[in-house]
Amino acid sequence: MAKPGRCLSHIKSEGYTMSATNSREVATTVQLLHWTGTLLPAYSAARICYSKVGFDGIKPLESEAAMGEWLRDRVLKRGHWGILEHIHFTFGVSGISRACSHQLVRHRIASYAQQSQRYVDKADFKYITPPSVAENPEALQFYRELMDELGEKYEKLQGILRTANPEANNEKINEDARFIIPNACETQIVVTINGRQLTEISCKRLCSRAQWEIRAMFEQIRTITQATVPVVFDNLGPDCAWGKCKEGGCGRAAMYPKAKGW
Numbered sequence: 141m142a143k144p145g146r147c148l149s150h151i152k153s154e155g156y157t158m159s160a161t162n163s164r165e166v167a168t169t170v171q172l173l174h175w176t177g178t179l180l181p182a183y184s185a186a187r188i189c190y191s192k193v194g195f196d197g198i199k200p201l202e203s204e205a206a207m208g209e210w211l212r213d214r215v216l217k218r219g220h221w222g223i224l225e226h227i228h229f230t231f232g233v234s235g236i237s238r239a240c241s242h243q244l245v246r247h248r249i250a251s252y253a254q255q256s257q258r259y260v261d262k263a264d265f266k267y268i269t270p271p272s273v274a275e276n277p278e279a280l281q282f283y284r285e286l287m288d289e290l291g292e293k294y295e296k297l298q299g300i301l302r303t304a305n306p307e308a309n310n311e312k313i314n315e316d317a318r319f320i321i322p323n324a325c326e327t328q329i330v331v332t333i334n335g336r337q338l339t340e341i342s343c344k345r346l347c348s349r350a351q352w353e354i355r356a357m358f359e360q361i362r363t364i365t366q367a368t369v370p371v372v373f374d375n376l377g378p379d380c381a382w383g384k385c386k387e388g389g390c391g392r393a394a395m396y397p398k399a400k401g402w
């Protein structure tokens with residue numbers, strides 16, 4: 141299994157560090173579970189577009205770096221991003237809120253598997269604390285008390301439903317008790333995504349207009365992807381880093397010095 145990325149680089153870059161947490165507060169961790177392992181499928185796909193010789197005549201270049209540079213200079217710079225659809229990544233994401241995962245799954249060209257709130261009991265659910273709450277002692281105390289209370293109320297509701305329907309199995313009880321679980325509740329999700337879609341989603345989710353949590357998640361994805369496949373994925377960044385900002389300019393392009401087109 142690949143090394144987990146834990147950089148939270150964006151959050152740190154804005155001066156936010158998670159305050160002392162209680163045992164139920166968690167932070168986002170992205171792990172690379174698997175990737176295609178080589179640029180060869182993308183390289184072969186690109187070569188066959190321009191080759192007379194057929195697959196037997198297409199030989200891999202001497203290294204992954206050489207294939208990456210060839211792809212960048214001969215294909216991607218010309219806007220032929222479809223070639224990146226032949227490279228896949230599978231990420232395991234934990235420590236994100238349901239609010240964040242709901243935004244993620246709106247990107248339909250990816251495959252997802254998410255922890256169930258029917259099969260997994262949520263009485264002691266873990267949760268994500270927004271920076272604005274963590275930095276404000278009054279808000280933090282209120283928030284933590286509310287999370288504790290919701291956990292207790294969830295268990296209480298499970299008990300009431302079980303008494304009313306002793307035949308019901310746990311899934312049946314949980315599927316209705318979960319209605320009082322907040323958006324803050326932690327979830328875990330596996331995402332399989334191709335390289336083109338990853339590049340396109342990054343344009344949106346690394347933008348300052350994106351919500352802080354999904355942006356922090358994509359910062360981790362960016363760090364992992366660039367370390368795993370340099371050159372080709374050096375360019376992950378928001379739209380403004382590609383020179384096509386529609387949001388009026390926020391200065392974030394400077395954070396992505398490599399993302400200036402392929």
Ligand SMILES: Cc1cc2nc3c(=O)[nH]c(=O)nc-3n(C[C@H](O)[C@H](O)[C@H](O)COP(=O)(O)OP(=O)(O)OC[C@H]3O[C@@H](n4cnc5c(N)ncnc54)[C@H](O)[C@@H]3O)c2cc1C
Pocket residue numbers: 246247248249340341344345349350351
């Ligand atoms: C900053 C920000 C704020 C947002 N705010 C809101 C909000 O307030 N409310 C809300 O509901 N959503 C909101 N969204 C979500 C947004 O509307 C999209 O659903 C989300 O960004 C996924 O879009 P996508 O193009 O990446 O993915 P997809 O919608 O999965 O599309 C992927 C690609 O396939 C193409 N495609 C897919 N389906 C179709 C189709 N049926 N017809 C034509 N082309 C298609 C698209 O052109 C796109 O290139 C927000 C997103 C961002 C980044």
